[in-house]
Amino acid sequence: MQEEKLLIGQSVADRVGRAIILSTVLEPYRVAEDCYVCPSSDGSDEHYMDLNIEACTCPNYQVNGKTCKHVLLSTIHQARYHTRVSSKPPWTLPPSRR
Helix, strand or coil, X not given: CHHHHHXXXXXXXXXXXXXXXXXXXXXXXXXXXXXXXXXCCCCCCEEEEECCCCEECCHXXXXXXXXXXXXXXXXXXXXXXXXXXXXXXXXXXXXXXX
């Protein structure tokens, strides 16, 4: 059982690594809130992602049902360019520090 967990962990790490590398050369584009289109790694196709349900149209996701590098790449892109910034901090200073 311990060996199975290790393999799952390596697989996730591998997909995250691929997504980070791809983020330097591929840029998904947003087609709706939390929905992106990304070219395939070899440029032969496009994949559609819905980040709300972490789904993708790529063959890897369709076969394995696990979060793929395209969803991770789109998540990186969203965090980098589409993060909502609040004008108010999520905390308040105590009266003695104001």
